[in-house]
Amino acid sequence: MVHHLDVYYGSETGTAQEVAEYVAAMAGRRGFDTAAASLDSVPISHAVECSLAVFVVSTTGDGEVPSNMSTFWRFLLRRGLPKDCLANMCFAIFGLGDSGYTKYNATARKLHARLLQLGAVELVERGLGDDQSPRGMWGDLDPWLASLWAGLLQIKPLPEGTVVDDTPRLEPPVFSMTPAEASDSSSAEIEAGRREFWDSMAPPRPATRSDGAPAPARLLVNRRLTAEGHFQDVRHLEFDASGVPGGASYEAGDVAWVHPSNNASAVETLAVAMGLDLDQVVRIAPALPQPKPVATDAPVAREEGGAVAEGTQPPGAGVSATAPVRPRRQQRRDPQQAGFFLPPVSTLRLLLTEVLDISGTPRRSFFERLSVFATEDEEKEKLEELASPAGADLLYEYATREKRGYVEVFGDFPSCKVPPERLLELVPRLRPRGFSIASSALETPSQVHLCMAVVSFRTPYKRLRTGVCSSWLASLTPGAAEVPISIRPGTFKLPQSPSHPLIMVGPGTGVAPMRSVVLERWRQRQQGLGGAGVGSSGDGSLWPSPGRPGTGATGAPPDTLFFGCRFREKDFFYEQDWEVLSASGNLSLFTAFSRSNPDGTGSRVYVQHRIREQASLIAGLVVDHGANILVSGSAKQMPRDVREAFRDVLAEHEKVGGEAGADSLLKAMDRQGRYCVEAWS
Known part of the structure; x- marks a missing residue:
């Protein structure tokens, strides 16, 4: 009897996907007929009717489920589902998270509880x-x-x-690659x-937007917001998004x-190491399915490896996201999440620059796959140790803690000469990075503004690491550079009326969506009044348009913003903008400068302290006028501290009923979409 095991994942950055594929392999x-797929890539009926399932899920943002399992999760939350609808399911769950964040492994905990509620049995x-x-995590x-x-x-x-x-x-190949001549048609x-x-x-x-395909946007402005010499480089970027x-x-x-490009130096280094x-110009196609291995006398719970004929499709038959060729069921790739699609025609430079995440940190399965290409015994042994359960400590110290990239690993193991078509299997796709838009299409039509911190840090062994996307964007010259961009909805739910009271908390670059x-x-x-607005100076600041001073005379209450940073003089983002908006009566601004306190006490003041200082204002806006609350910024400690501050100030209102009433009110606001958090790690 063949036993089917369905391995499902919810993955935002690819880690849960890799673990799921490892489990499936x-x-x-061990003799199971198995496959790994994202929860939203299979029919819901299949996912809920399976008898044996493993779920590998991560948590994103402020405790949200990954985007490629959101449809499945919404289905599970239906109130009308019978309490025994999953009685035939036996399941296991592994969650991925970071205990430094408030809602550690929230997705795994929620999914686990809901499956049990619906009658599933835990394996x-x-x-x-x-x-x-x-x-x-591997430990x-x-x-x-x-x-x-x-x-x-x-x-x-x-x-x-x-x-x-x-x-x-050495597993059978997933892709084939053949050289091609450069020509106008190939370009x-x-x-x-x-x-x-x-x-x-x-x-x-x-569903509400029919066309959202990424397209190049010309960079207009690349301006540093933080003072020179400040430890963090934060940029204001403006793009011509007319196309x-x-x-x-x-x-x-x-x-x-934003769809980034790898550092040119890293691309050259890898090309030299691999002899590329x-x-x-190359043509890429799925490799044809391999013949099943001949059975041996002794039963072995695995497919036999060895030399295999690498069949290919005809030239030009590109790797399609709609009809991928999968040599083995347990190796199935999810086109939507994994980016199974590859350009059918490309140059090796383009593949290493825009397609493969060569600067990313390898995970354990990579070292296992790489070990089969090692020709030096010592390198092979070290790679196998890194890939083994016993080598979890070594893997953490070598790769995870030091954030070593694929390029560095290939340099550390020079005997591993990997054919370029195998690089397409070993190195994951380069994923786009999301940035909250810091502009309004009503104010600056066909322009998109971003507020971006350039990622740069030292590892425990003092190696300098930089973010692939942020360092690339920071290096671009306005006027000539074009950046591939796609636009998608965020998590915020805004009041339908611009006159409805709104409270915003956006410390650091979390102020971008608030702008x-x-x-x-x-x-x-x-x-709405047929009146005037503001304009953009082209350097990221605002000014009242000539002859049209912003008066704020709409009768609407001003928006309330809590902003925090370290120093007023060094990282007070968009200070001039807030001055214009405040002077017009359209904004009430409260600032917290944690490293420059005028009282001379040396105590650090954060946005949650300013929220408590404005208890009467906030409680009145929320309780008496139904204000919405938006929170944006780092997902680590800030969202929890801010929520506790709001709970404390609401508890003081006579209509709320203490802390218990405040907690109930905030939960009700969550359900109504009146309390929204957009957080990132």
Whole structure:
């Protein structure tokens, strides 16, 4: 009897996906017919009717489920579902998270509780992986996997004499790559494939927007906001988005997804290490399915590896997201989340620059796959150790803690000469990065503004690391550079009326979406009176348009903004903008400068302290006038501290009923979409 095991994942950055694929591969070697897929890539009926399932899920933002399991999660939350509708399901769950964040592993906890509520039976105790663990996430995964295999093998015992072989082996190829001649036609094919790749990696388009394909946007402004010498480099970027779908009609709170490029030096370094001609034009196709291996006398719970004929499709048959070729069921890729699509025609330079995440940090399965290419025994042994459960500490120290990239790893193991078509399997796709838009299409039509912190830090061994996307954007020259951008809705739900009271909390770069919201509501109020708005100076600051001073005489209460940073003189983002908006009567601004306190006490003041100082104002706006609250910024400590501050000030209002009443009120605001958090790590 064949036992089917469905392995599902909810993954925002690819880590949960990789763990799920690893689980599926290991289960396949133990005789299970298995596959790994995102929860939203299969019919809901299939997911809820399976009898044996493993769920690997991460948590994103402020405790939200990943985007590629949101449809499935909404289905599970339906009130009309029978309490025993999952009685035939036996399941196991492993969650991925970081205990440094407030809602640690919230997705795994919620999914686990809901499956039990609907009658599903737990196979093994829920596992939680923590990035803060001494041995990293894989150190938490290994003991959970041991209990999973024990539970699964009770359901499907291995035949007597079966040997489970988990040693690394060369699997049949997923892709083929053939050289091609450069020509005018190939140049057009390259550009078309490039754009299709961007589209395959962009977040799903909402049903309300028919066209959201990424398109190049010309960089107009690249200006440093923080003072020279300040430890953090924060940039104000402006783009001409006239050619980007939605670039003239996006809404406040929307997100711009930027498709980055790798550092040119890293691309050259990898090309030299692998002996690649970066200008070579190549055609990429799925490899044809491999013939099943011949059975051996002794039962072995794995597919036999070895030399295989690498069949290919005809040239030009590109890797399609709609019809991928999958050599083995347990190796199935999810086109939507994994970016299975590859340009059918490309140059090696373009693949290493825009398609593969060569500066990302490798995970354990990469070292296992790389070990089969090592020709030096010492390198092979070290790679196998890094890929083994016993080597979890070494993996954490070598890769995770030091944030080593793929380029560095290839340099550390020079005997591993990987064919370029195999790089497409070993190195994941380069994913777009999301930035909250800091402008309003009503105020600066066909322009998109971003407020971006350039990621730069030292590892425990003092190695300098920089963010791929932020460092690339910071290096671009306005006027000539074009950046691929797609626009998608954010998490904020704004009041329908621009006169409805609104409280915003946006410390640091969390102020970006608040700038968009304030400008849009100001413009809406002005247009409602047939009056004037404001203009942009081209350097990111505002000024009242000539002859049209902003008076704020709309009768609407001003928007309330709490902004925090370290120093007024060094990182007070958009100070001039807030002065104009405040002077017009459209904004009430409260600031917290944590490192420059005028009282001389040396105590640090944050936005949550300013919220408590304005208890009467806030309680009146929320309780008496139904104000909405928006919170944006770092997901670590800030959202929890801010929520506690709001709870404390609301508890003081006579109509609320203390802390219990304040908690109930905030939960009701959550359900109504009146309390929204947009947080990032």
